[in-house]
Amino acid sequence: xxxxxxxxxxxxxxxxxxxxxxxxxxxxxxxxxxxxxxxxxxxxxxxxxxxxxxxxxxxxxxxxxxxxxxxxxx
Numbered sequence: 001x002x003x004x005x006x007x008x009x010x011x012x013x014x015x016x017x018x019x020x021x022x023x024x025x026x027x028x029x030x031x032x033x034x035x036x037x038x039x040x041x042x043x044x045x046x047x048x049x050x051x052x053x054x055x056x057x058x059x060x061x062x063x064x065x066x067x068x069x070x071x072x073x074x
Contacts, residue, residue, distance in 0.1 A: 009045040 005019040005026055013020050017029040026040070033040050039061040044051060049068035053060040 008042060010041040012041065 008019050008026070010018055010029075012018060015021070015029075017032050019025055019029070022028065029040055032038075033056075037058060038056040039058060041056065043061060044056070044064060047064055047068050049064060049071060051060070052063050052067045
């Protein structure tokens with residue numbers, strides 16, 4: 001199946017919500033993330049800094065943004 005969302009940076013192609021596994025674009029991924037209080041992987045991938053935590057929740061994304069900001073300021 002062709003990748004229906006060309007900007008998707010998620011490499012977890014085994015995930016049922018990844019756009020390579022259906023023709024519904026980002027909708028299933030976003031719906032799952034909203035249900036679970038998470039941020040989509042593509043947001044994490046946009047920040048060029050190692051993830052300081054193991055999760056995908058709002059707090060994990062905030063920690064990533066803060067860590068990248070602190071590194072940029074040093």
